[in-house]
Amino acid sequence: MHPNRFSPASPFLPGMIDHADPDGLIARSWQRSIEKYRLDPTCRDRPRVLEAAAIRACREPLEPLLRVARGAMEKLFQQVRDASYVLLLTDARGVTVDFLGDPARGRELRRAGFRSGVWWSEEQDGTCAVALSVIERQAITVHRDEHFRAMYRSLTCSSAPIFGPDGNVLAVLDASALESPDDKRSQHLVLQMVRATARMVENAYFLRQFEHEWVLRIGSQPELVEVAAEGLVAVDGKGHLLAANQSFLAESGAEFGGLQGLAAEQALGVTFADLETAAKVGSSRPLELRLGASGRRLFALVRGPRRPLRAAQEAVDADQELAAIPASRLPPELARVAGADPIMKVNADRARRVLDKGVAVLLRGESGTGKEAFARALHLSSARALGPFVAVNCAAIPESLIESELFGYREGAFTGARSKGGRGKVLHAHGGTLFLDEIGDMPLALQTRLLRVLAEREVTPLGAEAPVAVDFQLICATHCDLHERVSQGAFRLDLFYRLNGLELMLPPVRERADRRLLLHSILREQSQFLGREVPLLEEEAEAILMGHSWPGNIRQMVNVVRTALALCDGGELGACHLPPAMASTPFDNAADTCSGATAAGARTGGSSLSSGEHEALISALRRSRWNITETARLLRVCRSTVYRKMERWGIDERKLPR
Numbered sequence: 295m296h297p298n299r300f301s302p303a304s305p306f307l308p309g310m311i312d313h314a315d316p317d318g319l320i321a322r323s324w325q326r327s328i329e330k331y332r333l334d335p336t337c338r339d340r341p342r343v344l345e346a347a348a349i350r351a352c353r354e355p356l357e358p359l360l361r362v363a364r365g366a367m368e369k370l371f372q373q374v375r376d377a378s379y380v381l382l383l384t385d386a387r388g389v390t391v392d393f394l395g396d397p398a399r400g401r402e403l404r405r406a407g408f409r410s411g412v413w414w415s416e417e418q419d420g421t422c423a424v425a426l427s428v429i430e431r432q433a434i435t436v437h438r439d440e441h442f443r444a445m446y447r448s449l450t451c452s453s454a455p456i457f458g459p460d461g462n463v464l465a466v467l468d469a470s471a472l473e474s475p476d477d478k479r480s481q482h483l484v485l486q487m488v489r490a491t492a493r494m495v496e497n498a499y500f501l502r503q504f505e506h507e508w509v510l511r512i513g514s515q516p517e518l519v520e521v522a523a524e525g526l527v528a529v530d531g532k533g534h535l536l537a538a539n540q541s542f543l544a545e546s547g548a549e550f551g552g553l554q555g556l557a558a559e560q561a562l563g564v565t566f567a568d569l570e571t572a573a574k575v576g577s578s579r580p581l582e583l584r585l586g587a588s589g590r591r592l593f594a595l596v597r598g599p600r601r602p603l604r605a606a607q608e609a610v611d612a613d614q615e616l617a618a619i620p621a622s623r624l625p626p627e628l629a630r631v632a633g634a635d636p637i638m639k640v641n642a643d644r645a646r647r648v649l650d651k652g653v654a655v656l657l658r659g660e661s662g663t664g665k666e667a668f669a670r671a672l673h674l675s676s677a678r679a680l681g682p683f684v685a686v687n688c689a690a691i692p693e694s695l696i697e698s699e700l701f702g703y704r705e706g707a708f709t710g711a712r713s714k715g716g717r718g719k720v721l722h723a724h725g726g727t728l729f730l731d732e733i734g735d736m737p738l739a740l741q742t743r744l745l746r747v748l749a750e751r752e753v754t755p756l757g758a759e760a761p762v763a764v765d766f767q768l769i770c771a772t773h774c775d776l777h778e779r780v781s782q783g784a785f786r787l788d789l790f791y792r793l794n795g796l797e798l799m800l801p802p803v804r805e806r807a808d809r810r811l812l813l814h815s816i817l818r819e820q821s822q823f824l825g826r827e828v829p830l831l832e833e834e835a836e837a838i839l840m841g842h843s844w845p846g847n848i849r850q851m852v853n854v855v856r857t858a859l860a861l862c863d864g865g866e867l868g869a870c871h872l873p874p875a876m877a878s879t880p881f882d883n884a885a886d887t888c889s890g891a892t893a894a895g896a897r898t899g900g901s902s903l904s905s906g907e908h909e910a911l912i913s914a915l916r917r918s919r920w921n922i923t924e925t926a927r928l929l930r931v932c933r934s935t936v937y938r939k940m941e942r943w944g945i946d947e948r949k950l951p952r
Contacts, residue, residue: 319430320421320440327420329443335420341407342418344389346752347571349763352389358677359456359465360392360765362502363495364725365680367394367467370491374469374484378859380408382468386415391763392725393739397755399472406472410763410802418644423451427466433489437478450474454492459500459528459827461539467492493541497526498541500676504528508569510562510594512542516580519593520936527594533558544586545592561586562594572596596873621806625675631668633815634808641668641798648796650677652769654748656793657771658731659800662847665771666731668800673727677786681726686719689732696740699747701747702755720753723766733770733793738786746788748754768793803844803851813839813851817867820856826892829859832868833927840878868926869933911939 315321325335344352353360363383371381371394374664380395380403390412395403403409414424420442426434433454439447451470458464469488474480500507512525525542529535534554538548559565562583572581573596624632624642632642645655645668655666655672666685673683691699702718720728730736736744747753748768752761770793779785806812814831821828831839835858844850858871910929918924926933939945 302489309686310855315440317934321427321436323416323421323426323429324442324472324523326416331417331420333420333442335442336444341412341414343409344411344413346411346750346761346763348801349389349391350383350751352387353391353763353765356385356391356465357497357503357698361677361725362498362683363465363467364392365455366491366495366498367392370469370487373487377471378473379469379484381469382408382424382470384414384424386428386463386465386467386662388466390414402472404760406446408470409760416592417471418447420883421447423453424466424468425468426467427453427455428463431463433485433492435478435481435485438474447577448473450479451480451611452488454485454489456492456496457540459503461540461543461800463500467495479713484638493524497524497539498680500528506572506599507531507536508599510569510581511543511759512583512592512594514592514868516582516593519580519595523595527562529558529566529569535561535570544823546590547588548586555830569596570598573598587844589799621897626676627671631664631671633806634811635801635806637801638806638808641800642671644796645672645798646675649675649894653795654768654770654793655795656776656797656888657769657800658797659773660802660847661773661919662803662849663800663802664848665800665842667848668769669727669769671770673767676727676767678726682722682723683727684719685729685731685804687731696737697743699758700740701743718753718755720764721755722764725766727767727769730770731767732772734774734776734785738784739788741786743787745786745792748792802809803847809840810836813855814854817859818862820852820859824856824859826859827865829862829865832866834869834874835867837870838872842876864933866933868933908943910945911936911943915945
């Protein structure tokens with residue numbers, strides 16, 4: 295027999311038993327590896343790794359999926375990392391475009407092929423889990439000796455395909471370990487976890503792709519459809535089916551091509567008017583469906599288009615930025631930070647237009663103007679909202695540590711390094727947003743490294759040999775003039791151009807047209823933070839707060855309001871609860887300078903107060919008919935101050951005529 299000819303007696307065939315490969319998938323893969331691809335199972339060549347440019351070319355078409363998948367991968371990794379598993383996400387060809395693993399075992403993992411850019415395919419590597427998931431379109435475990443190449447036979451790999459809305463394999467999720475028990479059944483739970491995570495990513499991607507359309511979440515039991523709906527169907531504005539996920543196709547026994555373009559009434563037994571009504575009712579009443587020819591009953595929750603349709607958006611005149619921008623045009627998070635200030639609304643609208651387009655954003659403004667809050671709103675409004683938001687204050691990290699903090703380090707990279715190394719802020723931001731605050735204070739040497747990361751979209755931790763691909767939205771902030779820093783030689787011009795894709799200037803509080811709305815918004819937020827009802831803001835207190843110049847901007851306003859709320863016992867927040875330098879009044883000052891003798895005279899009804907405070911208080915009480923709220927208004931103080939002064943001077947309503 296030809297030495298490369300597949301045979302059950304071949305020394306290269308793993309000792310498989312029927313229950314380990316009941317469908318013969320692995321046996322057929324071995325046969326293809328030997329007969330079709332003429333591979334040598336004893337070959338110990340290193341895995342094929344693509345160049346950085348080729349990796350980027352593979353990643354770019356998958357960017358929308360990567361933004362959705364990263365959060366789910368990190369959650370799964372937290373569950374399996376202690377068992378020494380790594381996670382791979384590959385494209386449909388098997389090229390690894392994302393990777394999560396223990397940095398402390400970086401060298402072992404790279405040697406085994408667990409890193410970005412490795413190409414897993416049956417044509418090159420023979421039988422392996424990633425390739426089989428693509429070929430067989432199903433989740434599968436390839437365990438130890440089932441791998442074709444000898445160098446992989448200590449591995450156990452469980453993979454599941456992720457399907458696109460067109461029914462084709464879009465990517466593969468894989469969990470692999472360098473060592474494992476001999477019994478393949480030990481991998482059953484890991485396979486189920488990988489399968490479930492792949493379905494989660496697939497469904498999240500489906501919902502994101504059809505956020506402008508009508509989507510039905512479908513299940514077989516009406517009581518559980520809200521929490522356990524697996525099927526998804528997208529319907530256009532005319533009631534025709536656009537796409538369905540794999541779970542629905544499997545449930546209905548239909549094929550993708552057979553459903554696309556059908557009217558909802560024909561395929562699901564409901565009219566478009568039924569969908570509109572169900573979307574208004576929401577989750578309280580699932581819509582009953584009847585599947586085509588079979589007549590099978592299913593149940594659905596209906597979600598209307600999440601955002602305005604593209605045609606409606608294009609109808610908005612983008613050139614009239616300085617006109618009033620409707621709140622509905624802005625994502626909720628951006629609308630909240632923009633408030634009612636025209637400049638902030640223009641800033642938010644410009645930021646909205648560059649979302650998810652790979653444009654770096656530079657925020658300028660005085661300290662405390664809300665640059666980080668604006669950056670977080672951008673992150674939450676983007677397709678990366680499920681990914682991490684990593685904020686780094688470049689001015690707060692010692693220069694000796696900022697490189698390792700930003701770019702990470704390997705074990706033993708420097709004295710004092712942690713035994714397992716550190717990932718660094720840039721790697722932590724992968725799949726999400728990196729916010730570099732006070733970027734103007736970054737040392738020049740670090741600016742050079744940051745420029746390279748932005749250019750190559752990869753980072754090399756200190757002490758590491760191979761770069762790691764990274765993908766993040768970059769937002770920077772500074773209170774200084776970067777043009778001036780460039781002219782002084784303190785900031786690189788080429789980096790400035792990299793960062794300055796869109797420059798937005800956030801106005802200080804004293805220049806905002808919505809100061810009153812901003813103040814009351816902060817009052818509500820801080821009341822909620824302290825777990826109390828929102829108090830009434832008295833006129834005098836509001837006038838003082840509105841007249842303040844707020845050199846510390848929003849940060850100062852938050853601190854002042856929070857402190858005043860802590861000091862306010864009742865339902866009214868007055869001038870007496872504000873900082874003395876901000877809230878002092880002639881009435882209050884006089885009381886604080888009264889001597890004990892004067893106070894004694896007041897208690898006996900005397901009127902020897904040089905300030906006239908006693909007479910002023912008595913007069914106001916009489917004019918208001920002893921209504922404390924009205925007395926406080928007349929004296930432009932808060933109610934608690936009136937009570938305090940009455941107690942100080944021994945004023946008793948029962949002892950004085952009205």
